[in-house]
Amino acid sequence: MLEKREADVIIIGGGIMGCATAYRLAKRGVDVLVLEKKEIGNGGSCRNAGGVRQSARDPKELPLAMYAVQNIWPQLSEELGVDVEYHQGGNLRLGLTDKDIKVLENHTAKSTKLGLEVEMISGDEARKLCPYMSEEVVAASWCPSDGHANPLKATLGFYRKALQLGVTFVTGVKVMALEKVKGRIRKVITDDGVYEADQILLCAGYESRRIANTVGIDAPVERQFNEVLVTEAQPKMFDIMLGVAGGEFYGHQSEHGSFVLGGNSGLQAFTSNNDNFVTNSLTAPCISRGIIKYFPILENVKVVRTWSGWYDQCIDVLPVIDNIKEVPGLTVAFGFSGHGFGISPAVSIAVSELMLDGKSTTIDISQLTYDRFHAKG
């Protein structure tokens, strides 16, 4: 039986961050082993609505988003040999009230300052871009360079490419702890024995914190539960990624024709059986009411499934991407707070540079360090 217990780099977490970084490292000739507890992409990577968005991002992670959109997403299908269904149809963030407009204006102003092309438009202008919207929409922010992609195909596409480049994946292995040897990270203790590497990347979503804690590393990250509904295929209506200032729903029409729409009831996080990805009976109705308010034309469209997933919410809603100086050899990338998918191809470049070159030179991630958390006042 084939076995591999040692590698130059072990990546903990077979999600899109792990798969994409494995691909980047393998491309640079590194021997990589990826450990995954369940299946490839079973966490947030396959449980998100596929937004590839720069607008409404915190300026601190905007460089990652802009780099991904400008330099990676447009060619990614070709690069991976898998159609990741990337569509750059723009992002509309809709508002119904004065309060909504304030929220949208605030984000727009911040993003514009960082060089992102995003503007406030009127309800009528928004309806010109997307004629299916209700008259209730009074304003929107519009970022034409935003878009969406298929997270399932992107994640598994990175995985496939990494495999082809010689990366080894081991699934069904739960990481229990990390251990240092002579002051450097070395061992990964799992329910299937010990794996060893010179460098370790921890990118296991909300599980990252538990694992990091075993070498005394912590970050203020909690898991958050979210739900999405998927409809039957519809004739192609629009390519736009949608969000609403009020937060009722977000999502897009996929290449397949189905609508993938996320949202929350406020109650979903309180179901006690969430480890089984149980949905809350009130969430889909809540999302549906939101959809009808903005897109009454979709009221006869049938929902074929609902699903749910965790994301790792960081206290400042930003990821931690850093080499951990206290534990030499350990690199972390987690806390993506529900908007990691769109930046994942860029994160993989930054992380691979962090691990191989000691710092990220291509993309500025200096605001996302591990030591940025301080007490209030």
Added chain:
Amino acid sequence: MRISEHPIIESYHKGKQITFTFDGKELTGYEGDSIAAALKAAGVMVHRYTAKQHKPRGIFCAIGRCTDCVMIVNGVPNVRTCVTPLEAGMQIQTQYGVEPKKED
């Protein structure tokens, strides 16, 4: 073809005769028919053409599971005709992908 007499089944719980349209053509069926049964009795086999390969599909499971028999009913696509009762005046259209036939 409808079964006119049967050695075991005395009656099929059918109501009165009603008319509906299939791709604009007027057809008759009975109250109590599923849309699929009325079409089958009228000799219609093709309910839709698929999105990718444009291949014809018709009745397959007839109990609402497989969703192969879906058509456009009163303008709404993807209606499972095998479990949807026929109603007088229904407009039923062959479905192409998820849309009605595009005018050439």
Added chain:
Amino acid sequence: MIRVANPEPFVEREDDDMIICRCEEITKGEIRRAVYDGMRTTNEVKRYLRSGMGLCQGQTCQRLVQGIIASELKVRPSELGMIQGRAPVRPVEIRTFSKNVTDVKED
């Protein structure tokens, strides 16, 4: 489960163009190719190809897809995991979903 790239080239078969997932029109060849590409579970194949993600939600094809994966990997279908049953188990309109009644009405 350890996963590495398959060093042998992919071998096409005569019946590869046969449709397996009727809703999404996924062929046997695509499923075999997905397994060759590294997909090892029912869910991974589903996510990669959309088999079982159509209108019927895999009610017709799940067994067939599992059978093909199992025979490609030479394992038992029971080792491949199953698609999680998800609400709604029948298609339901957004309008219907939007009208949900939780209060107790007198019968």
Added chain:
Amino acid sequence: MKRHELIVIGAGPAGLSAAIEAKKNGMDVIVFDENQRPGGQLFKQIHKFFGSKEHHAKTRGFIIGQQLLKEAEDLGVRVELDSTVMGIYENKEVTVKQNGEVHHYKGDAIIIATGAAENMIPFKGWNIPGVIGAGAAQTMMNIQGVQPGSKILMVGSGNVGLVVSFQLLQAGCEVAAIIDAAPRVGGYGVHAAKLARTGVPFYLSHTVVEAKGTDRVTGAVIAQVDEHFQPIPGTEKELDVDTICIAVGLTPMSQLASNATCDMELIPQKGGHVALLSEYGETSVEGIYCAGDVAGIEEASSAMIQGRSVASHVSMKAGYLTEDEFESKYQGYQEALGQLRQGMFAPKNKGRNDFTETDEGYPISKTLLAHGYMTEEELSKFPAASYQKAGIHPVIECTQNIPCNPCQDACHFGCIKVGENITRLPAIDEEKKCTGCGLCVASCSGQAIFLVDETYEEGFASVTFPYEFLPMPKIGDKGKALDRQGKPVCDAEIVGIKKTPIMDKTAVVTMKVPLEYVHAARFYRAEV
């Protein structure tokens, strides 16, 4: 939120039986079913069921359905139709689509009785309109009154394939052939025999390789398979059919159990993915149960008992039955299930094909398994099938251990004995008198009982057989007597027809044939 002590999902045989049991015990129960009519698949079943009297044997499925419904109605069980259960959530909450709204209910207990879906096999052209499931054929012809096709190829020789083939003949369709990849007929031999004697050919070790046609099926190509079930090149045969009907087994429809986070497992003997159940039918989620085909594929008779058994456990947990009351009920249900689960067709023997003799030690007919009928040589090994005596007397061509005994009660003179163990072959008591009433002929769900009188007239014998087709022959009609494989063997004249309410639409027809054909002639075809 609306709350009930018990929510039953599915108003088929298992669900209705469960609701009846719970209601009888005093529980507040509600049943949801997505269909417009209750009864699940029972209303499509127009054949007489097997089993014992307590299991509604010799009653047609749809009548069992009517009886169950009436029992439920009389008890005041609330059955909500057109009510699709969409999901099961935490704390036994159920969402139901009703009247264009989503209604939320909670149950102290939930019984999932959602039944099964059909298995399918892919082959070239299986997407062409005209390739249908056997259940679809039943829905069309037995519920909707529309012929599924005119010439049909049946794929699958299990009980479903056999029963549906017979129903297709009853609906006026032609069954061009019944094929099965297995080397043996999978369903009851008696079901096969009643088809074979009408002339339907069986092709075992055959599979369908292609459906011909573009917009509709215009033919089917079948081929013989090797021991690995692969088609053998050169053995292809094209059949002139317009419909291909697939009957290759059922899968538990267990999505709701999975949705409710019950521990699931793929168990081939149970037909697919099922929730792991306690001996009382409870899943890993406390208070959620499964009953009927969703718990493992069996048939309607056992589903009804299972439903009652599971509901009695629920009733006990809710305080409506004492532990002792429950125990005694439970034991009764288990015994009844045990009776049905005996013999060579028992669920535990699924997939076994190594039976060579019956429990009584008689050799099982190889011709029956390969071609659907038995040779006279093979029948001669069975005392009841080769029974001879002066005057009219029964001949029972029942040669497999099937759980069924209505024949025993049919004869008022005690001429036929099955005994306690209902899978035993019926035996004829030579001491008892046969009056030729024909009740046994009509009572046999397998249509395997004939009356024979070798001394009918000088040089002629009479053969009495069950008949469920149209047009009904009339006394004086002349035609051909057919043998067990449907081949005309001699001239025949209809000399007797009995149709009484107790025979429930199975006519008992007597034909006169030349004496030398008395052991060969088993069916009749009018001259055309």
